[in-house]
Amino acid sequence: MRQDHSHLPPSTPEQIRAMARNAGLDLPEELMRQLIEAWPSYEAMIRRIPRHLPRDAEPAHTYRPLRLVRT
Amino acid sequence: MDPAFLTIAELDRLYDRHELSPVEVTRALLDRTAAYDGRLHSFIRVTPEVALAEARAAETELMAGQRRGPLHGVPYALKDIVETAGIPTTGHSKLCQDHVPAQDAHLVTLLKAAGAVLMGKLATWEFALGGPSWDLPWPPALNPWNLDHLPGGSSSGAGAAVAAGFVPGAIGTDTGGSIRGPAAVCGIAGLKPTYGRVSRRGVFANTFSMDHCGPLTRSVEDIALMMGVIAGSDPEDPGSEDVPVPDYRAALDGNLNGLRLGLVERWYQGDGVHPDLAPAIAAAVEVLRGLGATVEPVALSSLRDYTDCKTTISTVELYAIHEPDLKARPQDFGRILRNRVLPGALIRAEDYAQALRWRTALAREQAQALVHCDALLTAAALGVAERADPNPPDGLVRVPSITMPFSVGGLPAIAIPCGFSRAENLPLSLQIAAAPMAEATVLRIGEAYQRATDWHRRHPALA
Numbered sequence: 001m002r003q004d005h006s007h008l009p010p011s012t013p014e015q016i017r018a019m020a021r022n023a024g025l026d027l028p029e030e031l032m033r034q035l036i037e038a039w040p041s042y043e044a045m046i047r048r049i050p051r052h053l054p055r056d057a058e059p060a061h062t063y064r065p066l067r068l069v070r071t
Numbered sequence: 072m073d074p075a076f077l078t079i080a081e082l083d084r085l086y087d088r089h090e091l092s093p094v095e096v097t098r099a100l101l102d103r104t105a106a107y108d109g110r111l112h113s114f115i116r117v118t119p120e121v122a123l124a125e126a127r128a129a130e131t132e133l134m135a136g137q138r139r140g141p142l143h144g145v146p147y148a149l150k151d152i153v154e155t156a157g158i159p160t161t162g163h164s165k166l167c168q169d170h171v172p173a174q175d176a177h178l179v180t181l182l183k184a185a186g187a188v189l190m191g192k193l194a195t196w197e198f199a200l201g202g203p204s205w206d207l208p209w210p211p212a213l214n215p216w217n218l219d220h221l222p223g224g225s226s227s228g229a230g231a232a233v234a235a236g237f238v239p240g241a242i243g244t245d246t247g248g249s250i251r252g253p254a255a256v257c258g259i260a261g262l263k264p265t266y267g268r269v270s271r272r273g274v275f276a277n278t279f280s281m282d283h284c285g286p287l288t289r290s291v292e293d294i295a296l297m298m299g300v301i302a303g304s305d306p307e308d309p310g311s312e313d314v315p316v317p318d319y320r321a322a323l324d325g326n327l328n329g330l331r332l333g334l335v336e337r338w339y340q341g342d343g344v345h346p347d348l349a350p351a352i353a354a355a356v357e358v359l360r361g362l363g364a365t366v367e368p369v370a371l372s373s374l375r376d377y378t379d380c381k382t383t384i385s386t387v388e389l390y391a392i393h394e395p396d397l398k399a400r401p402q403d404f405g406r407i408l409r410n411r412v413l414p415g416a417l418i419r420a421e422d423y424a425q426a427l428r429w430r431t432a433l434a435r436e437q438a439q440a441l442v443h444c445d446a447l448l449t450a451a452a453l454g455v456a457e458r459a460d461p462n463p464p465d466g467l468v469r470v471p472s473i474t475m476p477f478s479v480g481g482l483p484a485i486a487i488p489c490g491f492s493r494a495e496n497l498p499l500s501l502q503i504a505a506a507p508m509a510e511a512t513v514l515r516i517g518e519a520y521q522r523a524t525d526w527h528r529r530h531p532a533l534a
Contacts, residue, residue, distance in 0.1 A: 016417070023416035024398060031401055035413050041468040042386065042414035045379045046422040050429055059427030060384075060434065061280050064309075 005047035010040055074099050075236035076530050079293040082239065083141040086133055093133065093144030097126035097188055100146050104190070104237045107533045113212045113222075113231035115151045117191040118158060122146065125188040132186065141296045141320075143186035147240045150226050151192040152199050152275035153284070155179055161208075162275050163195045165403045166396055168208050176273025177308070178242065178284055178301045185300045190238050193228030199244055199277045200225060200389060201408020205461040213459060214257060215531040216497055220456035223253035229287045230257035235533060240288040240297050246277040247381055248474025250285050251486040251502060256456035258488045258498030258529065260517065261287040262294045263474075265507045266481030267312035269298075270305035276392055278385040279310070280427075281478050290527055291487060291517035295319035298510060314508050322511035323518040327362040330516065333369030333444035338473050345454040351490035351499045352450055355520065359448070362519050369440050369447060372433060374471035380433055381475040382468055383418065383426035390415025411467055430479055437480040441506045446516055449473060451486035451500035473502070483510040487517045488526040498526075 074096045085091040129144035154172035194212040196202025203211035212227040214220040215235035222231040226243030230253025243250040245263035254261025286297035304313040477484035484504035505512040
């Protein structure tokens with residue numbers, strides 16, 4: 001069974017405003033309201049990401065120094 | 072002879088026999104575009120001066136017997152995120168409406184060297200993600216099969232222009248399905264090559280680790296001809312792979328004997344899937360069996376998993392690209408793009424890293440499946456072209472995508488028409504994917520299918 005974060009409660013509008021502020025976003029109120037409306041789908045998405053991958057599971061892009069030398 | 076729906080391969084033969092000339096073809100296609108694109112909006116910018124100059128140059132060389140290859144004198148167009156020296160490249164966005172690149176994208180350099188004729192720059196969703204949008208400097212493209220419907224996205228203009236007979240081929244880009252989706256709902260062929268097979272240099276980034284450039288055409292044979300020009304290593308693209316390019320056209324032998332195909336049925340079953348889709352795919356599978364292939368079911372992770380993984384990675388990378396503008400001038404983005412990218416500011420680094428690790432696991436699952444079969448089959452879209460609604464609900468995250476699995480895997484995948492819906496008379500599409508760098512296998516299967524069927528020979532009536 002996959003372990004994820006989907007059991008967590010959705011963020012409140014105030015929490016979303018705080019996260020946006022922490023990210024350095026200073027949006028006009030209308031655009032902030034749009035973000036508050038859009039965020040729940042994204043929050044649900046990232047909370048479905050599995051968290052039980054083996055310790056040695058590599059990310060899909062790893063550092064390839066030779067490629068940088070070539071460019 | 073009206074060249075509107077001639078394929079690249081047919082133009083190649085007619086040029087060879089001097090029965091048609093590049094100038095004649097280019098003029099006819101420019102006239103057709105001028106006559107009909109006012110309603111279709113597939114082009115952001117038509118470049119008649121460039122097109123006619125390149126067509127004249129091609130004609131002079133062809134008359135002198137200096138044949139460069141099968142794209143010599145063939146008109147094409149570019150999604151407007153592909154940079155063109157001296158010609159505005161806008162990303163269909165107010166932010167770049169005055170952007171005139173100094174250099175061509177690498178693939179444009181290759182197409183010029185092949186003697187292809189640039190007809191213009193094509194509509195896209197804003198920065199290849201935000202659309203369809205009605206709050207941008209240009210209207211969204213519409214579907215030539217029915218102007219009340221959309222041509223998919225984000226290579227929306229490419230799908231519409233090729234299906235409408237304005238150009239025989241176009242270059243699109245595909246991060247989560249932006250070539251295959253428009254190809255599917257416009258009834259044409261569209262190939263997302265392997266990640267690293269075609270250079271991304273000079274193309275606006277969407278998601279660095281999943282961006283692909285590729286062709287949209289009306290036949291699989293034409294895909295092979297365009298890939299023969301644009302595929303190859305580019306040392307200045309950090310994602311480019313240095314793998315020899317085969318003769319794609321030579322792989323098209325019409326013979327599928329001994330080929331093992333895996334059918335991923337689960338992805339196009341259930342709620343929200345068009346009722347005519349599964350029967351159309353089943354009929355296509357029977358055609359492939361009749362051509363000598365064996366077809367067995369294959370089980371892979373759900374579309375939900377692939378969509379979550381891809382979209383998490385994309386949203387973060389998109390936000391990183393657009394962060395300065397989103398902070399300084401957020402109102403200059405279209406509403407849809409802004410609302411798809413701003414969430415990237417709130418996604419934590421650990422979520423991004425976990426999604427990247429998940430991607431490896433999902434890609435391995437596909438690689439494992441491809442040990443036992445030569446290619447995977449499924450649908451290329453879960454329905455027909457959507458209606459053109461200026462205020463649609465945003466389904467990007469909520470509705471799983473059937474093209475994203477092969478974006479996650481970085482595999483070559485093609486969409487080809489396999490029928491029409493009964494109620495709407497709109498195209499349905501089959502998707503074929505294979506192992507990394509096995510574009511020739513994908514094309515061989517698709518072309519054999521098109522030898523046996525005629526869905527790709529049906530065209531919309533614009534008049």
